[in-house]
Amino acid sequence: AQRVTQPEKLLSVFKGAPVELKCNYSYSGSPELFWYVQYSRQRLQLLLRHISRESIKGFTADLNKGETSFHLKKPFAQEEDSAMYYCALRGSQGNLIFGKGTKLSVKP
Amino acid sequence: DSGVTQTPKHLITATGQRVTLRCSPRSGDLSVYWYQQSLDQGLQFLIQYYNGEERAKGNILERFSAQQFPDLHSELNLSSLELGDSALYFCASSVGSSRTYEQYFGPGTRLTVT
Numbered sequence: 001a002q003r004v005t006q007p008e009k010l011l012s013v014f015k016g017a018p019v020e021l022k023c024n025y026s027y028s029g030s031p032e033l034f035w036y037v038q039y040s041r042q043r044l045q046l047l048l049r050h051i052s053r054e055s056i057k058g059f060t061a062d063l064n065k066g067e068t069s070f071h072l073k074k075p076f077a078q079e080e081d082s083a084m085y086y087c088a089l090r091g092s093q094g095n096l097i098f099g100k101g102t103k104l105s106v107k108p
Numbered sequence: 109d110s111g112v113t114q115t116p117k118h119l120i121t122a123t124g125q126r127v128t129l130r131c132s133p134r135s136g137d138l139s140v141y142w143y144q145q146s147l148d149q150g151l152q153f154l155i156q157y158y159n160g161e162e163r164a165k166g167n168i169l170e171r172f173s174a175q176q177f178p179d180l181h182s183e184l185n186l187s188s189l190e191l192g193d194s195a196l197y198f199c200a201s202s203v204g205s206s207r208t209y210e211q212y213f214g215p216g217t218r219l220t221v222t
Contacts, residue, residue, distance in 0.1 A: 036213075043112075044198065044213040086151065093164035095141060096200075096211060098151035 002027050004089050006099035013077050014107050021072040021102050023061075023087030032090035033070040035061055036098075039083045047085070048072070057081070077106045112137075112201050112214035120220045126187040129217045133180055133201030139163070140182040141202075141211060142174055146195040157182055158204075186219070194221045 003026040013019055025031055035047040047056055050063040050070060061072045070087060084103050088096040113132045121127055133140050142154040144167075153166035157176035168174075171189075176182040186193060196216045202209035 043215045044200075046210060046212075049210070091153070093153075093156070093166070095153035095156060095164055095166055096143075096151075097153065098143075100150040 002089060002091050002097050004087050004097055004099035006085075006087055006102050008102045009100070010103045010105065012105045012107065015079055016076050019072075019074045019077045019081070019104065019106075021085050021087075021104065023070045023072065023099060025068050025070060025087075025089050027068075027089055029092075031063070031065075033061075033063055034088040034090070034096070035059070035070075035072050036086040036088055037083050038086065038101075044086070077104075079106045079108055082106045112199060112212055114197075114199050114214040114217050116217060117215070118218045118220070120222065121189060122222055123189055123191060125189050125221075126185065127189065127219065129184040129186070129197050129199075129219070131182045131184070131199030131201075131214060133182070133199075134212055137201035137203050137212070138180060139202045139204060139209070140176055140180070141200040142168075142182070142184050143198040143200065144195045145198060145216070146192075151198070154184070189221045191221050194219055 005024045033050045036044045037047045059074045084101045086101045087099040091097045115130045139158045141156045145151045154168040156164040160176050174184045198216045199214045200211040202211045
């Protein structure tokens with residue numbers, strides 16, 4: 001089965017604290033994973049894709065095939081990071097399979 | 109705006125009715141994907157078109173259909189609407205149809221069925 005699990009619906013941290021948004025996947029074969037972000041009243045935007053291994057807005061994510069995870073991390077959260085975060089897996093048909101999302105709230 | 113556009117932004121209709129949602133892909137993109145976002149199911153893939161042809165199907169109900177026109181815009185038709193069809197419908201576009209291309213999302217159409 002092709003599935004993405006984000007166990008936390010809501011994650012609340014204080015500004016400057018580290019953040020880790022969890023994502024686990026189920027996929028037979030070589031997975032392609034993404035993190036999308038949706039700021040309030042805005043469209044979904046691609047934040048990261050694992051094949052590019054880049055850091056965007058201070059966020060990083062490492063694919064761990066042994067643990068089938070692709071957790072999103074940032075060492076120091078900012079208030080402007082408050083948003084919905086979706087982990088996604090590229091399905092065998094090319095479509096994206098999304099997790100249910102985690103709402104990140106960064107408090108001042 | 110050269111990004112993905114969707115119309116209308118909001119749609120309120122009654123059960124049993126039929127609606128059409130429209131999506132214009134980014135300039136140069138040939139592939140269009142439709143997704144449904146509901147509170148209980150999350151974001152789910154419905155259907156994909158590439159250069160006018162259906163390429164992949166997801167969890168799309170038989171009451172729903174889509175097409176992509178020669179100018180590459182796409183329409184999603186929802187008929188015999190039920191309360192449970194109330195959701196945010198997103199369209200995304202990409203340059204090609206293979207797995208490697210990034211998908212760019214539109215702002216969505218919020219459908220409310222009363």
